[in-house]
Amino acid sequence: MAKEQCSQFFLAFLRKRKTLICLYVVLAAWVGLFGVFNAYLLKVLIDRLSGSLGGFRDLIAPLLILLVNSEFHNMSWRGINLVCLKLIPPIKSEMTRDLFDRAHQKPYPFFQKRLSGAIAQDVAIITDAFERTIGNIGIRFIRGGAQLIASLILMGSIHLGYSLLFLSWMFCFATVSVLVSKKVRAYSREIARTQSEISGQIVDSFSAAKEVKLFGGAAAESNRLDRFLKRWRYAYKQKGSFFLKFYLLQGCSITCLIFAMTFLLIKQHLVGLVTTGDFVYILSSTFLLTEMIWANTELIDQFNEQMGRCAQSLSHLLKVENENCLENLKEGIVKKGEISFESIVFSYKPDHPLFEGESLRIAGGEKVGIVGRSGAGKSTLIHLLLGFYSLDKGRITIDGQDVASICRESLYQSVAVVSQNPALFQRSLLENIRFSNQMASDEKVLEAARLAGLDLQDALDINASELSGGERQRVAIARAILKNAPILILDEPTSQLDAITEYEVKASLYRLMEGKTTIAITHYLSTLSEMDRIIVLDQGKIIEEGTHVDLLRKNGKYADLWKAQVGNSFLVTQ
Ligand SMILES: Nc1ncnc2c1ncn2[C@@H]1O[C@H](COP(=O)(O)OP(=O)(O)O)[C@@H](O)[C@H]1O
Ligand SMILES: [Mg+2]
Structure with missing residues (x-):
């Protein structure tokens, strides 16, 4: 559910850029394939060098292909960098703006219940999850998939048995990974929860920094934070020790696979069924693929964690409250004000x-x-x-x-409201007053300030944070005068x-x-x-x-x- 919600949100932004996305998928797959081709070319070179075929002339073609291939590999990576550069900054800014607008459409109690720092953090979590998914996780999944398919085909072309052996191992590995994933998700959720508790505490404490100082509460605040850090450490340790045992098991399964492959290869090499090149290729591919699959299993965990955090933040911001000028709410016309x-x-x-x-x-x-x-x-x-x-x-x-x-x-x-504790922006006084009527001329703003008893003609450029409580209230009155x-x-x-x-x-x-x-x-x-x-x-x-x-x-x-x-x-x- 969490993943679907995030994917749908991300897809809404990606859909408009289909060409770039296709290029991204193709390039990421290419990067995977080039690694495999290089390993295969190495096999061809070894076979030719081992003297069974021709002389130096026979080496020229595979050597050239190897060089061109390596350069292509480099170019493909740069291509991916370029596509990411074209995708990430525009989408991230569109997304930030979209989330910012959505938050502002929320009814006021939403802001009363949640700390403004926590809302800002929600926006950062969602946009960061997008950046990481596109900039790293997506590439590694696509690259790994392409690598796996191409390697299995090439291995199978040498001897089908090796592909089948590898597939059987992979099936067991994937089954165990899926079986434990529920437990892993629970650990990840707990870590995400404790992490968000910690950030909440930090924001809460800093927003009352003045009180903390005046009441000498820094040590108490620090101790309070420590309680939350302890919970996070515990969750982290639990997940860590679970993974330690799980990785030990996975590592053993890889050792068994490599042992079986080497045993078979030696046996077939001795009777001349596989060449030295085949031997090197199959064994190095097995190393490459097991490493890649293992890394991608970890990546799935990271991906789930990202999506879990992202979905949690999205659930705060995406719930639609019908209070805007949508079809079901009409525009009100106020004349008498009864x-x-x-x-x-x-x-x-x-x-x-x-x-x-x-x-x-x-x-x-x-x-x-x-x-x-x-x-x-x-x-x-x-x-x-x-x-x-x-x-x-x-x-x-x-x-x-x-x-x-x-x-x-x-x-x-x-309606114009002058409240007890008006919020002011960290902007100039002029901008703060003009906020109630963006079209007002400087003269009108100054007049409103004067009527509100703000005698600050020379100081209209001062920052609002420098104002006293009374001056802040007069800014609010000036805003109401200007709004009319x-x-x-x-x-x-x-x-x-x-x-x-x-x-x-x-x-x-x-x-x-x-x-x-x-x-x-x-x-x-x-x-x-x-x-x-x-x-x-x-x-x-x-x-x-x-x-x-x-x-x-x-x-x-x-x-x-x-x-x-x-x-x-x-x-x-x-
Ligand atoms: N957001 C809120 N959630 C729960 N209770 C509230 C909330 N705001 C005010 N109250 C409670 O409602 C009562 C009336 O509050 P309020 O309207 O602010 O009073 P007044 O403005 O007359 O001082 C108080 O008991 C207050 O504790
Ligand atoms: Mg009141």
Whole structure:
């Protein structure tokens, strides 16, 4: 199954290059055949030298053929190098791009569940498996196959018995190899699994490098890695000791074959049935073929391991999630930006529902603030609106269109999100802001930066990694300003700003909200005072609803939160 999945994926790229593939197969087979012909020419030379036939003139032809043949052999190898050069780089880059695009088409939870380093590693494993298969394993299999067929024919032409003897040995050798291959695969799988655990641990540890340093955790991390290394060492040792015994058995079978061949050859040579040349040819072919078959058996193991790892990585990336603009999902058209949550039921874990039939209508252009304690479900509500997760029951609509039936690209075109921890690319600030609207002019980008409170006109070329938390958040706000989408979502947009900057940015946020349907989540309740409506969420339930003043008068949960933030005195003055 694993092999088929990988082969099909590789074939999809190879199919477009049939001529090069044919050339590759022919050249690889040639390389195998030339080795065999050379050995046969050696036999002819020995026979002629041994004096049974003519003088030096008889040697000229086989000598010339030997020379030409050797040069052809060299040329064929260079031909293979050239074909690989024409095949590998273009296909590898096409494949990388294809996998990169596929990963980006995955829904957001895919990236939450897997470390980004692990996804990058999946891409590398697949493309490396392709390179190794084409650049090495494929050539050796084809070359070996051609070598085997030609040698057996030539051996048979001298005496059929030698070919039959060799075939019988090969049959036994192959049968035993197939019988043990299941066990070998299990060992290989275990090694692949422990290896991927190790890389996962390394990526995980390096992504929290700052914490490791600050908490003095380097030694603990090292010890933790050692536990995984120990498991890998054990798996490796198990496979190694199994192979040691198996190779010992295989080696003995080769010794027996060579002994039988030599015995027969001496016997027939003594009675004049085989010439000295035949003797040398058959024995050297036996050495060549047993060596090749043994090496190729090892290669099958390597091939299976490559394909196993490749299939595992492919299974993460190839599963199709129908959330793009395919036939079954239509493009959404958002004009008013009216949002409606209709009796939504949702749970992350079975039997632990977060939302149990909640409803909420937000009119087009309305500005709604959502408050509530940490873990109340505020971010989840936004993630459901953005279609990151599927609802268990109920539906969410934008301008009457069910979010589940709109393709994601068109949904995201209508929404601008400013989140708590915006991700920035390791690129210039200008590029980072422009990311939300690639067509925007420099002036527009600078204007958006200014409106977001980023006073960095001279420093727009600085790298985003040099920014503080607050500056990063302002980049996210600038992106939303530049995107100018009809729906605006703010999930703790000012959480990393100090009070003064927050006050300054608040003005640009309100300007940003103008004419847009806005959902704003924030702990800074003062940011929400001018919202049309405030919703208080608690454990997935809407417990209070109204304007800032209404809710203060009600003296409920919102008033408690307000008191906790600004103190009683402020409340009295309201
Ligand atoms: N990806 C997730 N998988 C499982 N549980 C989650 C996930 N995201 C959030 N939760 C849980 O859902 C609840 C609501 O989380 P969230 O919506 O982030 O709350 P808020 O934004 O109000 O702080 C929390 O108990 C949180 O632990
Ligand atoms: Mg949250």
